[in-house]
Amino acid sequence: MDKKEIKRQVGEMLDAGRSKTETFQALSGDALKDKALAYLIGARPDPVLLERHAGKRKILLGLMAAQVLIGLLAGIFLGLTLSTGFAIGLGLFAGGVPLLFGWGFYRNMAHAYTVYVILSISQIPRLLKDFGEDSSGILIAVAITLAMVFYVAWLKNLLFPDLGFFGAKKIKGQFVFSN
Secondary structure, rough: OOOHHHHHHHHHHHHOOHHHHHHHHHHOOOOOHHHHHHHHOOOOOEEEHHHHHHHHHHHHHHHHHHHHHHHHHHHHHOOOOOOOHHHHHHHHHHHHHHHHHHHHHHHOHHHHHHHHHHHHHHHHHHHHHOOOOOOOHHHHHHHHHHHHHHHHHHHHHHHHOOOOOEEOEEOOOOOOOOO
């Protein structure tokens, strides 16, 4: 069996009501490594959890829409110092990146949550670079960034309880799934 077939079977088995553990045991040892299969199963959105946390997801999507708007406007105004074409390009880039993350959150892609957390944390040293010049503004920016990071990580943990930070959860050498 190839990877696409296994992915299709995982979806069919979980949609048919089989537990994640049964699905993992049935498909383990095929074309996918167990680690990749466990991640594939753990990253599959659970409709019950999506419904339970729908309000939290809407809040996240609203925050991402605000980031898109802020990025778009900041990019345009920053780019206008050089040229109109640069302003449009920078605005589209600064607004497009949060838009891509918002799309990933909307489509319930587990890796979008992880990449958002990693990229946001990697921006904190850049924010702190000019701490002496505008300490109150920088502290506010860092606080907002950290609040978003913690919110996204918390929501990922609620929506995908079988995933750790980078992969499927493993206890004593065995992949563990919430059924």
